Amino acid sequence: MGSGSSKESARSSNSQRTVVRPQATTSRRGDFQEVEVRPTGQGQGENMSSSRNPEGQRDSRSQPPEAGRGGSNRYARHAASPTTNSSSLQHGQTGAATSRSNGRNRSDLQEADVVFETFVHKNGREFICAVRNGRRYYLDDWHSHEWQPFPERWYSEGRIVPMDDSGQSNETNESNNQSRSNTNNKQEHDDREGYLKHPKRGRIETYLMEERHYVHFFFDRQSGKWLRLPIGWELHHHLVRQMVDHVEEALPHWKDRADILALLRACNYNPDECIGTYLMLEGDEADWLKPQRTSKEAKADEDKDTRIEELTEKLKKLERELETEKKQRAEAEKQLSDLEEKYGNISAEATSAQRQMEAMQQSRPKTARPKTPVAVKTSGASIDEMDQLNRKVKNLHKSHVHLKMDVLRNIGSVNAVIKEAMKAAADLKKSDIGSQHELEEVRALYQREALQRRLLYNQLQELRGNIRVFCRPRRDDKADNCLKFPSDQDVMAVNADGSKKTFSYDKVFTPDTTQEQIFTDTQPIITSCVDGYNVCLLAYGQTGSGKTFTMMGPENNPGINIRAITELLKVCSERTETKKYKLKISMVEIYNETVQDLLTTDARTLELQMVGNIVRIPNITEMEVTAVKDIKEIMKLGDGNRKTASTKMNSTSSRSHLVLMITVEGEDKVTGAISKGVLTLCDLAGSERISKTEASGQRLVEAAAINKSLSALGQVFSALRESQLHVPYRNSKLTQILRPCLGGDAKACLFVNISPDVRNYPETCNTLEFGSNARQVALGQAKQNIQRKPGGFPPR
Numbered sequence: 001m002g003s004g005s006s007k008e009s010a011r012s013s014n015s016q017r018t019v020v021r022p023q024a025t026t027s028r029r030g031d032f033q034e035v036e037v038r039p040t041g042q043g044q045g046e047n048m049s050s051s052r053n054p055e056g057q058r059d060s061r062s063q064p065p066e067a068g069r070g071g072s073n074r075y076a077r078h079a080a081s082p083t084t085n086s087s088s089l090q091h092g093q094t095g096a097a098t099s100r101s102n103g104r105n106r107s108d109l110q111e112a113d114v115v116f117e118t119f120v121h122k123n124g125r126e127f128i129c130a131v132r133n134g135r136r137y138y139l140d141d142w143h144s145h146e147w148q149p150f151p152e153r154w155y156s157e158g159r160i161v162p163m164d165d166s167g168q169s170n171e172t173n174e175s176n177n178q179s180r181s182n183t184n185n186k187q188e189h190d191d192r193e194g195y196l197k198h199p200k201r202g203r204i205e206t207y208l209m210e211e212r213h214y215v216h217f218f219f220d221r222q223s224g225k226w227l228r229l230p231i232g233w234e235l236h237h238h239l240v241r242q243m244v245d246h247v248e249e250a251l252p253h254w255k256d257r258a259d260i261l262a263l264l265r266a267c268n269y270n271p272d273e274c275i276g277t278y279l280m281l282e283g284d285e286a287d288w289l290k291p292q293r294t295s296k297e298a299k300a301d302e303d304k305d306t307r308i309e310e311l312t313e314k315l316k317k318l319e320r321e322l323e324t325e326k327k328q329r330a331e332a333e334k335q336l337s338d339l340e341e342k343y344g345n346i347s348a349e350a351t352s353a354q355r356q357m358e359a360m361q362q363s364r365p366k367t368a369r370p371k372t373p374v375a376v377k378t379s380g381a382s383i384d385e386m387d388q389l390n391r392k393v394k395n396l397h398k399s400h401v402h403l404k405m406d407v408l409r410n411i412g413s414v415n416a417v418i419k420e421a422m423k424a425a426a427d428l429k430k431s432d433i434g435s436q437h438e439l440e441e442v443r444a445l446y447q448r449e450a451l452q453r454r455l456l457y458n459q460l461q462e463l464r465g466n467i468r469v470f471c472r473p474r475r476d477d478k479a480d481n482c483l484k485f486p487s488d489q490d491v492m493a494v495n496a497d498g499s500k501k502t503f504s505y506d507k508v509f510t511p512d513t514t515q516e517q518i519f520t521d522t523q524p525i526i527t528s529c530v531d532g533y534n535v536c537l538l539a540y541g542q543t544g545s546g547k548t549f550t551m552m553g554p555e556n557n558p559g560i561n562i563r564a565i566t567e568l569l570k571v572c573s574e575r576t577e578t579k580k581y582k583l584k585i586s587m588v589e590i591y592n593e594t595v596q597d598l599l600t601t602d603a604r605t606l607e608l609q610m611v612g613n614i615v616r617i618p619n620i621t622e623m624e625v626t627a628v629k630d631i632k633e634i635m636k637l638g639d640g641n642r643k644t645a646s647t648k649m650n651s652t653s654s655r656s657h658l659v660l661m662i663t664v665e666g667e668d669k670v671t672g673a674i675s676k677g678v679l680t681l682c683d684l685a686g687s688e689r690i691s692k693t694e695a696s697g698q699r700l701v702e703a704a705a706i707n708k709s710l711s712a713l714g715q716v717f718s719a720l721r722e723s724q725l726h727v728p729y730r731n732s733k734l735t736q737i738l739r740p741c742l743g744g745d746a747k748a749c750l751f752v753n754i755s756p757d758v759r760n761y762p763e764t765c766n767t768l769e770f771g772s773n774a775r776q777v778a779l780g781q782a783k784q785n786i787q788r789k790p791g792g793f794p795p796r
């Protein structure tokens with residue numbers, strides 16, 4: 001950036017705004033259709049004086065005029081632009097009055113053929129206009145790239161601003177003049193300023209900034225030179241491939257890997273920034289970011305559009321059919337219930353008829369009826385009456401048979417209706433699949449939204465620094481206080497002789513700060529471990545300065561350890577809808593450069609294995625935590641084993657480092673991606689210097705081991721601060737264990753615990769110094785540890 005060529009391109013893009021110059025040819029005269037000019041204010045519509053421009057005889061496309069020739073230089077730039085069709089303006093005329101109002105030099109005026117103006121449409125777009133022979137034209141640099149007659153309706157839709165000699169609109173000049181006179185009248189126009197025209201946003205101001213960016217080179221053995229790596233080659237580079245894969249996984253619809261790499265380069269090889277930029281400009285604007293499509297791609301897109309239209313049409317048709325079927329089903333159901341009712345009535349009638357018949361049969365005489373009627377009047381019913389009854393019974397029998405047939409017939413149609421209803425229900429089920437698709441889309445949208453939110457959150461963390469140093473003074477009401485707190489980021493240590501030293505940190509707490517407040521400030525870092533980040537919290541300070549109080553704390557007022565695990569459990573349970581989490585805890589003690597497993601009773605010493613950048617601790621005990629009560633039990637077990645071990649070894653807690661590792665493994669229920677973050681909480685051994693003369697025997701060995709490990713920690717911080725190629729992690733067991741969370745891809749938080757007692761002034765200053773050095777460490781960008789499940793969706 002900032003090279004001659006980029007400056008030149010900046011100049012040329014800048015010049016496109018104002019530069020149009022008549023050129024030496026008459027062949028394109030026909031490009032203009034004559035349109036009457038209407039007065040629009042300053043100098044418009046006035047008489048045009050004509051004079052031939054001698055420069056205009058040159059074809060500036062083949063012979064660009066030299067730079068620095070004022071107006072002609074600008075014209076050359078325009079001639080190089082593909083939009084140039086202004087040659088046809090060459091024999092145009094210039095309005096003297098217009099020129100006067102533009103404040104142009106009179107002799108210049110006589111050379112000019114055409115008056116140039118800027119038309120500012122009320123929608124924000126600008127067009128270069130030219131007036132010749134009393135006719136106004138505009139340069140259609142959006143579609144045809146030709147001069148077009150100025151549309152009549154535009155007079156009421158915007159305003160015309162004349163241009164001055166510098167090719168800028170008078171309006172722009174006025175504001176520029178104002179600002180220039182405020183700074184320096186002689187100051188030149190900044191040629192890094194420019195603009196581009198966006199189809200939706202209209203004019204967008206641009207500025208060519210100089211930034212320090214990584215540039216990937218390769219060594220060319222033939223020429224013996226380092227050359228820039230072409231995009232095609234760079235895509236085969238394993239690191240770059242990983243970055244592009246990462247972006248592609250996050251944005252699966254963005255298929256063009258070269259395009260992704262181009263944006264990655266612009267984002268200084270920062271995949272998250274690349275994803276963020278893309279998402280920010282998502283939609284039409286992101287499309288506009290992409291290079292022009294080939295005709296084949298355009299055709300494919302058209303086909304896709306047509307297919308989408310067809311499918312939409314089909315979907316609408318299916319919806320209509322579904323609607324009709326629903327109606328039919330409702331009707332069928334109604335018919336069915338009518339028929340059921342009818343059937344019920346008929347059955348009831350049949351039953352009562354049957355009963356009636358039975359009753360009548362019972363009331364008939366038992367003897368057979370005489371074949372010939374005997375006209376004897378019996379004491380009971382007469383023969384007529386009997387006949388009547390017989391007929392009635394016959395009729396009833398008949399109607400019973402009819403009813404039976406009716407019912408049988410209707411049962412057939414009821415079955416048909418039921419079949420139809422079942423078919424309609426099956427169709428309805430099918431249409432549910434369409435809704436499933438919609439659900440998938442909503443889910444994808446949600447995933448993108450979640451990704452964006454987390455990206456922003458982690459970007460915020462990075463801006464605040466991936467290593468944060470907090471200072472916490474111990475509360476001590478009895479001692480002579482040597483600490484002052486000028487602000488919440490500064491602490492001043494004042495010695496008994498009055499000498500003072502001030503140190504700055506990301507946050508300085510006071511002795512009154514509660515355990516809750518301390519936790520609140522570390523909470524965002526701690527919870528990012530659920531998203532797959534490695535996070536580390538360390539407490540450093542001399543014995544008795546409050547390290548254990550800060551990390552573990554008393555039972556009734558717990559410190560960071562318990563609160564952090566409780567919070568992790570809470571966050572994990574809040575996300576159970578989308579993720580399945582597993583929390584595992586390990587606890588080790590580092591004493592005299594040996595690593596002791598504290599979650600087993602067999603006092604197991606652990607070996608560390610370094611495989612490249614990865615540290616493995618085989619056979620380490622890991623305990624799963626599912627509820628808050630598990631935390632207390634595990635802590636109790638670890639604490640008990642620590643005490644036993646220290647009695648055996650005759651050590652005290654302040655002479656060893658306690659490291660608590662919480663692994664949070666999450667599996668995305670939708671994508672199957674697995675994230676793994678480790679939260680390391682470390683209560684370091686007392687940092688006080690033990691004079692060799694004071695220590696002897698075991699104390700001397702202990703002191704040497706502590707000194708070695710804390711010095712190694714300091715060396716790691718210095719190497720990271722100075723971005724050294726070699727970081728001496730292997731110098732102690734402590735730095736080996738902490739390696740994953742002190743490398744370039746983790747978030748760390750160091751608590752500098754100090755004593756307020758003036759007698760501890762020298763140790764307090766040493767501790768504060770250590771914290772200050774650590775604060776200058778740039779851990780680089782924190783990285784999520786997310787693995788995509790084979791065949792699964794990209795991680796969120």
Ligand SMILES: Nc1ncnc2c1ncn2[C@@H]1O[C@H](COP(=O)(O)OP(=O)(O)OP(=O)(O)O)[C@@H](O)[C@H]1O
Binds near residue numbers: 654
């Ligand atoms: N902020 C505080 N408020 C109240 N009491 C505190 C505070 N910090 C420390 N203490 C008390 O000071 C004493 C020493 O603190 P602590 O054991 O945490 O120090 P330490 O740095 O861990 O020491 P060691 O290196 O021996 O483990 C404890 O009794 C603790 O309760």
